[in-house]
Amino acid sequence: MKIIVTGSLGNISKPLAEELIHNGHSVTVISSKPERQKEIEALGAAAAIGTMEDIDFLTETFKGADIVYAMEALNAGSFFDHSLDFIAATTQIGRNYKKAFERSGVKKIVHLSSIGAHMSNGNGILESHYRVEQILSELPADVSIKFMRPVGFYYNMFAFIPMIEEQRAIIQNYSGNEKEPWVSPLDIAAVIAEEIEKPFHGREIRYIASDEASPDEVAAVLGKAIGNTDLKWQAIPDQQMLDNLTKAGMNPDTAKGFVEMNAARRGGILYEDYNQHKPVLGKVKLEDFATEFAKVYHQ
Structure with a gap:
C-alpha cells in the first residue's frame, strides 16, 4: 500500500x-x-x-x-x-x-x-x-x-531532570499512589x-499504553536508576505550579493548560474513558525507560 x-x-x-x-x-x-x-x-x-x-x-x-x-x-x-x-x-x-x-x-x-x-x-x-x-x-x-x-509519554519525564538536580525531588501539582498509564x-x-x-x-x-505506575512508584524506579533511592514525588498547589511554569518562561495560557491537565489526573478524571477501554499493555516498561532516563540524567 x-x-x-x-x-x-x-x-x-x-x-x-x-x-x-x-x-x-x-x-x-x-x-x-x-x-x-x-x-x-x-x-x-x-x-x-x-x-x-x-x-x-x-x-x-x-x-x-x-x-x-x-x-x-x-x-x-x-x-x-x-x-x-x-x-x-x-x-x-x-x-x-x-x-x-x-x-x-x-x-x-x-x-x-x-x-x-x-x-x-x-x-x-x-x-x-x-x-x-x-x-x-x-x-x-x-x-x-x-x-x-x-497516554502520557515516558519521555515527558526528561523534564523532571532539572528539578531533581536542583531540588532533589519530582515536583508537580499531583502525586500519590494511584496508578496512571505511561507509554x-x-x-x-x-x-x-x-x-x-x-x-x-x-x-x-x-x-x-506501555505500563501503569503511580507517581510514588515512578519516583522509586527513576530514583533507583539514577542512584538516588531517596527520590520522592511531591505535590504543590495548582497556583504554585502555575507560577513555577510562568517564571520558567512558558506562555501563561499554555502553563494554565498544563496545570489543568495535571489537575485532571488527580482522582483519575483524565483516565475515566481509558479505564473503560483499557488496552493490552505494550512491551516497553517503566524500568526499561528508567535505564534510558539514567543515561540522560548522568550526561
Whole structure:
C-alpha cells in the first residue's frame, strides 16, 4: 500500500516508517525540514518537504494514498512562544488536514490523538485533541478513521531532570499512589503499524499504553536508576505550579493548560474513558525507560 506518514523522523514517525517499509509498503514521509530528505530516503521512503499549514501541499501529497497517518506537531519551544495560542494552532492543523483529506479523496486515516480527547473541557492543553477529533469526525461516512489515543509519554519525564538536580525531588501539582498509564513511542508506532494492516470500519478508537505506575512508584524506579533511592514525588498547589511554569518562561495560557491537565489526573478524571477501554499493555516498561532516563540524567 501507499502510505503517507506525517511527523518527519520524530519519536513515533521514524520507527513507524521503518516498520511499514519492512512490511513492504511504499512510504512517503512528510517533513518541514529539507535537511531531513536524505535521512528519510536512506530509510527507503520518499520525502515530501512542506508544512502542515500548507493545505495545497498536503492535498497533493495525500493524492493516491491508501492510508494517511496524521499527527499534529508544533515546533520545539512552542510552549514558550508567548505569541502562540497552542490549542488554536493545533486545532487549525486539524482543519487543514480535513480540507486536504476532502480534496485528495483519502478514505483511510490513522490519526494520532491523545488521552483526554473524550473531554470537551477540564483537560487543559489536551482540549486540542478533542477539537481535532470532532473536526475529522465531520468527514463523510465513507472516510474511515482510527483515532489512536496514547497516554502520557515516558519521555515527558526528561523534564523532571532539572528539578531533581536542583531540588532533589519530582515536583508537580499531583502525586500519590494511584496508578496512571505511561507509554513509549516505540509501542505507539507498533500499534499504529498493526492497525494499518487491519480492516478499517467507520470511526474507531484505541488507547495505547506501555505500563501503569503511580507517581510514588515512578519516583522509586527513576530514583533507583539514577542512584538516588531517596527520590520522592511531591505535590504543590495548582497556583504554585502555575507560577513555577510562568517564571520558567512558558506562555501563561499554555502553563494554565498544563496545570489543568495535571489537575485532571488527580482522582483519575483524565483516565475515566481509558479505564473503560483499557488496552493490552505494550512491551516497553517503566524500568526499561528508567535505564534510558539514567543515561540522560548522568550526561
